[in-house]
Amino acid sequence: MIAKLKDKQTYVKFIKDFKFAMYCTRHPMDGFWDLTHEKRGSYVVATLILLLTIAARLIWLGWTSFVFVAVNWERINVLTYVASILLPLALFVVGNWALTTLFNGKGKLGQVYIAACYALTPYPLITIPLAIITNGLTDDFASVVGTILTFSLVWCGWLLVTGMMQIHEYTMGGTIICVIATVFAMAVMVFILLLFFSMISQGISYFVSLYKEIMLRVG
Amino acid sequence: MKLRRSNRIKGLVLAGIMCLALVPPVPAKADDGVDVGYTYNYDFWNEVRYSPDAYEVVGVYTAVDLGLETNFKNPDGLFVYGDLVFVCDTGNSRIIQWKKTSEGKFELERIITEVKGTEVTSLSGVTDIFIDQDRNFYIADKGNERVIKTDWDMNVLMLFTKPVENTFDQSLYFLPDKVVADTEGRLYCVSDNINKGIIKYEADGSFSGFYGAMPAQYSWYQYIWKKISSAAQRAALESFVPTEYDNVAIDNEGFIYACSTNVSGSGLNNGSEEGVRRLNLLGKNILIQNGYDYVIGDVVWGNFAGYSGSSLFIDVTAFDDSGIYVCLDKTRGRLFTYDEQGELLFAFGGVGNMDGYFKGPVALEHMGTDLIVLDSIDNSFTVFTPTEYGNLIYQALEEYRRGDYIKSGETWEEVRKINGNYDLAYIGIGRSLKRQKKYKESLKYFKTKWDRKNYSKAFKEYRKEWVEENIAWIFTLLALLIIVPLVRKKIKMIKWEIDTADIFKNSDGGEKK
Numbered sequence: 001m002i003a004k005l006k007d008k009q010t011y012v013k014f015i016k017d018f019k020f021a022m023y024c025t026r027h028p029m030d031g032f033w034d035l036t037h038e039k040r041g042s043y044v045v046a047t048l049i050l051l052l053t054i055a056a057r058l059i060w061l062g063w064t065s066f067v068f069v070a071v072n073w074e075r076i077n078v079l080t081y082v083a084s085i086l087l088p089l090a091l092f093v094v095g096n097w098a099l100t101t102l103f104n105g106k107g108k109l110g111q112v113y114i115a116a117c118y119a120l121t122p123y124p125l126i127t128i129p130l131a132i133i134t135n136g137l138t139d140d141f142a143s144v145v146g147t148i149l150t151f152s153l154v155w156c157g158w159l160l161v162t163g164m165m166q167i168h169e170y171t172m173g174g175t176i177i178c179v180i181a182t183v184f185a186m187a188v189m190v191f192i193l194l195l196f197f198s199m200i201s202q203g204i205s206y207f208v209s210l211y212k213e214i215m216l217r218v219g
Numbered sequence: 220m221k222l223r224r225s226n227r228i229k230g231l232v233l234a235g236i237m238c239l240a241l242v243p244p245v246p247a248k249a250d251d252g253v254d255v256g257y258t259y260n261y262d263f264w265n266e267v268r269y270s271p272d273a274y275e276v277v278g279v280y281t282a283v284d285l286g287l288e289t290n291f292k293n294p295d296g297l298f299v300y301g302d303l304v305f306v307c308d309t310g311n312s313r314i315i316q317w318k319k320t321s322e323g324k325f326e327l328e329r330i331i332t333e334v335k336g337t338e339v340t341s342l343s344g345v346t347d348i349f350i351d352q353d354r355n356f357y358i359a360d361k362g363n364e365r366v367i368k369t370d371w372d373m374n375v376l377m378l379f380t381k382p383v384e385n386t387f388d389q390s391l392y393f394l395p396d397k398v399v400a401d402t403e404g405r406l407y408c409v410s411d412n413i414n415k416g417i418i419k420y421e422a423d424g425s426f427s428g429f430y431g432a433m434p435a436q437y438s439w440y441q442y443i444w445k446k447i448s449s450a451a452q453r454a455a456l457e458s459f460v461p462t463e464y465d466n467v468a469i470d471n472e473g474f475i476y477a478c479s480t481n482v483s484g485s486g487l488n489n490g491s492e493e494g495v496r497r498l499n500l501l502g503k504n505i506l507i508q509n510g511y512d513y514v515i516g517d518v519v520w521g522n523f524a525g526y527s528g529s530s531l532f533i534d535v536t537a538f539d540d541s542g543i544y545v546c547l548d549k550t551r552g553r554l555f556t557y558d559e560q561g562e563l564l565f566a567f568g569g570v571g572n573m574d575g576y577f578k579g580p581v582a583l584e585h586m587g588t589d590l591i592v593l594d595s596i597d598n599s600f601t602v603f604t605p606t607e608y609g610n611l612i613y614q615a616l617e618e619y620r621r622g623d624y625i626k627s628g629e630t631w632e633e634v635r636k637i638n639g640n641y642d643l644a645y646i647g648i649g650r651s652l653k654r655q656k657k658y659k660e661s662l663k664y665f666k667t668k669w670d671r672k673n674y675s676k677a678f679k680e681y682r683k684e685w686v687e688e689n690i691a692w693i694f695t696l697l698a699l700l701i702i703v704p705l706v707r708k709k710i711k712m713i714k715w716e717i718d719t720a721d722i723f724k725n726s727d728g729g730e731k732k
Binding site (some may be wrong): 066067070072075136138139140 | 262263341666669671672674675676678679
């Protein structure tokens with residue numbers, strides 16, 4: 001590990017991978033095709049982009065001028081904001097992979113993860129500079145800032161769709177159906193998770209009360 | 220979360236009130252010497268921020284207290300003219316006139332039970348009275364279905380009766396409830412069961428039409444539902460009608476304030492319905508709503524002790540010259556004071572038996588900055604006068620209005636010392652600083668209290684100043700940003716040319732193509 005970190009070649013490859021992620025944002029059709037077929041995707045870069053996205057989400061809250069974003073710091077929970085990205089992403093990756101393995105998709109779980117993370121690139125790329133720039137702007141620009149923010153999200157969505165299309169080798173129509181089905185799969189997973197959680201907590205509380213009862217009798 | 224919190228606070232307040240009821244009535248004073256009460260405001264996050272009392276009770280008066288033999292019976296109308304107070308004692312069909320002699324002292328002047336010079340001289344169920352600047356009375360004589368215009372000595376000048384025009388639905392009774400008149404002598408009358416707006420009469424007594432009708436309220440799904448249903452179904456459905464007004468008042472600029480309790484909570488919240496409107500000559504609403512919220516009274520409603528839902532304004536009164544107006548909420552018996560810009564200055568009052576609380580508030584008037592509230596269930600009226608704190612707020616607003624920005628800033632600073640939770644004090648100081656061109660200092664105040672509009676205005680000026688001061692640096696930086704890459708490119712070019720130039724190449728191979 002340390003030897004690898006000391007090796008200059010690691011960094012050269014990292015920069016090359018990072019540049020490739022940028023290339024994917026500009027040429028998604030081409031880029032995501034190469035991602036699987038030329039094996040140019042990198043877990044390190046994908047995770048870095050994910051972390052940057054989470055950072056951008058928090059930076060948007062913290063650094064943006066209060067004219068554009070009102071944050072009630074007394075009531076905010078940073079972890080929910082982190083989870084608001086991590087949880088849907090995890091659900092999407094697992095749900096999408098589970099579905100596409102059934103329906104002739106070519107992508108592997110790792111590739112779905114890399115593609116999904118690469119698709120997030122525009123968000124930090126646009127949001128972080130925008131957050132800083134807003135401190136020099138007044139409320140006249142509220143709609144402009146809103147539009148740019150929406151644009152970044154639309155771009156992310158477009159990348160996600162094309163990414164899925166290329167790595168699973170689907171047609172456009174197939175991809176859209178696949179994405180809708182994935183959203184449905186996510187909802188099912190959330191439902192099962194909640195069910196599971198509630199059953200586990202019921203079970204635990206049963207044993208806890210049983211233990212308490214016994215201790216009361218014995219004591 | 221928010222609701223629960225406000226309920227808890229209200230619970231505490233209730234507990235506090237109960238404690239107060241148990242212990243002997245020692246006047247409770249806060250540390251700053253101001254009476255402890257239930258005055259509050261909302262901050263940017265719609266959280267209730269308690270404040271020192273802005274108004275204190277001078278007294279609660281019944282007719283017996285003020286020297287009459289029979290008490291009020293469901294009084295409905297109130298009017299103040301100079302230092303005269305008129306109470307329309309609806310249940311007893313009389314109007315009682317008092318003169319305020321000194322603070323908290325009222326002297327009975329006369330009791331009006333009939334008018335002179337018309338067929339039916341006695342009054343029946345008078346609901347409102349208005350006096351114009353020529354000292355003419357306008358009396359809403361509801362029991363006799365007429366509005367009477369008289370002179371000061373009750374000699375009838377004119378009678379306004381049910382309009383005979385076709386625009387007025389002839390199957391309806393004419394039940395004048397509230398009246399005001401403008402400086403031209405035109406009469407505006409709110410009548411029961413009329414939802415087309417305020418009935419307007421010209422100065423000569425002729426019916427001139429309806430004024431300031433509220434638009435009919437319906438939602439998009441109701442609209443679609445109506446479109447697809449058959450004629451029979453449509454007839455069975457509730458029809459979309461404009462809402463009725465409940466009360467009117469006129470300010471000294473001649474604009475009419477009208478309020479309505481036929482509003483829905485969701486409509487108030489999204490701004491599609493208004494509990495109070497300020498109408499211009501054409502009947503258009505010109506009320507300014509620049510505050511954190513719309514002019515809707517309580518912003519967080521909760522559900523406490525049987526009182527739920529939005530505030531419902533039953534009466535409104537506008538102060539002279541300052542643009543400040545006060546709305547009376549019948550849901551929770553509260554008074555909401557707004558400034559010209561529609562910012563909530565403070566809210567106080569409530570439902571209860573203590574002085575300063577009401578059972579069935581129906582009418583509100585002002586005497587200077589004093590407020591008088593008529594209670595139709597308690598059969599009494601309550602007089603409030605501003606405390607030092609309330610007066611400071613009014614003073615600061617007035618100074619700003621006059622253009623005395625430095626003074627206004629100082630007054631707001633005093634308000635802030637009394638109540639550090641008062642958002643408008645910070646914004647007021649900021650606005651004063653902004654007017655004094657101290658933009659950088661003002662930004663801090665606006666930012667503290669989330670005033671985006673003023674912040675943006677001040678920031679624009681500050682940015683301009685900053686750019687003017689640092690213009691040299693900005694240009695240098697820009698120049699560097701452009702020139703450096705150009706120079707670097709040039710150097711690279713020269714280097715490349717040198718490297719690839721023929722004369723420096725080994726001509727050993729001689730493989731030139």
